[in-house]
Amino acid sequence: MLEMIKNEIVNAFLFDGDFIYAEPFGCGHINATYAVYFRRETKPPVRYILQAVNTTIFTDPQGLIENIQGVTSHLRKKILEQGGDPQRETLTLIPTRDGKLLYEDSEGRFWRSYHFIENATCHQSVDRPVLFTNAAKAFGHFQKLLADYPADTLHETIAGFHNTVDRYALFEKAVAEDKAGRAALVEKEIQFFLDRKADGTVVVDAIAKGQLPLRVTHNDTKLNNIMMDNETDEGICVIDLDTVMPGSVLYDFGDSIRFGASTADEDEQDLSLVSMDLELFEAYTAGFLSEAGSSLTAEEIRLLPFSAKLLTLECGMRFLTDYLNGDTYFRIHREHHNLDRCRTQMKLVADMEHKMEDMHKIVEKYV
Ligand code: ADP
Ligand code: MG
Ligand code: MG
Incomplete structure (x- = not known):
């Protein structure tokens, strides 16, 4: 079980609504992945993916996030041209309140957030x-x-x-x-x-x-x-x-x-x-x-x-x-x-x- 998510981290990102709670999410082995949940006044609740980048493996988190931003921007453009839904068909980074894509917390860990892709599953094995x-x-x-x-x-x-x-x-x-x-x-x-x-x-x-x-x-x-x-x-x-x-x-x-x-x-x-x-x-x-x-x-x-x-x-x-x-x-x-x-x-x-x-x-x- 991973540690609690600090308010500092949740507050750093441009999330919509009031923070309710966070829970460890998914079966990834590399990064620490959480789902973070928000309540909203007039709209249904929403959740986001919040991840601490594994900097033991990825020593250049800035280069890594630039790669992701570059590739997902390109994909977004293509998906829009083809009439698709870019929020569902590629990862969408949620920026921080000061317009960055990574947040370095007070312990020196690097966090990023993604729009949560709903009604979809990551299968662990080819059972079919x-x-x-x-x-x-x-x-x-x-x-x-x-x-x-x-x-x-x-x-x-x-x-x-x-x-x-x-x-x-x-x-x-x-x-x-x-x-x-x-x-x-x-x-x-x-x-x-x-x-x-x-x-x-x-x-x-x-x-x-x-x-x-x-x-x-x-x-x-x-x-x-x-x-x-x-x-x-x-x-x-x-x-x-x-x-x-x-x-x-x-x-x-x-x-x-x-x-x-x-x-x-x-x-x-x-x-x-x-x-x-x-x-x-x-x-x-x-x-x-x-x-x-x-x-x-x-x-x-x-x-x-x-x-x-x-x-x-x-x-x-x-x-x-x-x-x-x-x-x-x-x-x-x-x-x-x-x-x-x-x-x-x-x-x-x-x-x-x-x-x-x-x-x-x-x-x-x-x-
Ligand atoms: P790792 O490198 O640790 O495998 P991933 O980026 O694959 O990290 O994320 C771990 C898990 O979190 C995924 O297998 C998936 O279940 C879930 N996940 C990651 N990004 C999203 C997303 N944008 N929407 C919904 N689930 C996600
Ligand atoms: Mg993975
Ligand atoms: Mg990985």
């Missing part, structure tokens, strides 16, 4: 396949509306987030240092990633050479970062824009497949249960391309199947790097947890390599 397709459509739509956004003006809120060349360098450093004395235990795993080192340069180099466009990427394309309409299940609004950064559309697509199309949990110990489900791949691809397809380049489309493998490779290598470093980054709940996680990702990579041709056929079906 339609949710996965609808998530794909929502992220595809987000990508389409932002296709003409100047991505190079965005701040990199986490430096080098998907720079697989740098990730390889960190991995090789961890192998060489062998801080936790575990390298000898995982020779096979180490070799698996070394064998695929060339894959790590593909997207990074193509962006540098201008062969792949720099785009707005979301970088946390989980199901629970989409608000879905309570009646229709349609994905109406992409939320959680903290990790919005310049990058490749392949990062978002690949990562969505990595965790969304897997048949098992990320830390499953029985590897016979782990595979990439082609039906789920197809469900996501169909939804994503139905929205974003026309704004992607031929090279981006060609690399979609590869991106699923690349992002899985990156993730597995990060788990192994952390295992070699002595589990300092990812929280573990059992011994060798990071190694188990690494092995599920390796299994997925190998499975994707087998299914690469099928994945290409599926992509071709929907372009």
Whole structure:
């Protein structure tokens, strides 16, 4: 349970009405999220989202909020042009009384507020396949509306987030240092990633050479970062824009497949249960391309199947790097947890390599 919200914070924002109460809200793991409720004289009560930004992860809250303001303003304009409802289809920041978008409280925490999107739900898991397709459509739509956004003006809120060349360098450093004395235990795993080192340069180099466009990427394309309409299940609004950064559309697509199309949990110990489900791949691809397809380049489309493998490779290598470093980054709940996680990702990579041709056929079906 989180602490009480101080009046200082509630009073800082341009909320409508008299403050009634605040309660912790949602299932986010990164920020501290509250719903704050207000009574109004002639109108029904209203609630807002109030969030304390996690500054351990996001060390530049000002850059982060500028990214969000830039992207949501652009989305608002597009949504209005298309006759949509911007208060429902994108996040709307509530400013502070002195016209800022962040409030620094007396303890040095940074707060922001959003208009509350009502009659919509953030689902925690794909309990019905339609949710996965609808998530794909929502992220595809987000990508389409932002296709003409100047991505190079965005701040990199986490430096080098998907720079697989740098990730390889960190991995090789961890192998060489062998801080936790575990390298000898995982020779096979180490070799698996070394064998695929060339894959790590593909997207990074193509962006540098201008062969792949720099785009707005979301970088946390989980199901629970989409608000879905309570009646229709349609994905109406992409939320959680903290990790919005310049990058490749392949990062978002690949990562969505990595965790969304897997048949098992990320830390499953029985590897016979782990595979990439082609039906789920197809469900996501169909939804994503139905929205974003026309704004992607031929090279981006060609690399979609590869991106699923690349992002899985990156993730597995990060788990192994952390295992070699002595589990300092990812929280573990059992011994060798990071190694188990690494092995599920390796299994997925190998499975994707087998299914690469099928994945290409599926992509071709929907372009
Ligand atoms: P985190 O980075 O911690 O995941 P999120 O921005 O995703 O934070 O917010 C956490 C949860 O709060 C979401 O999963 C959602 O349930 C809820 N939430 C966030 N923004 C809104 C909003 N504008 N309207 C309604 N609910 C929201
Ligand atoms: Mg979230
Ligand atoms: Mg988040």
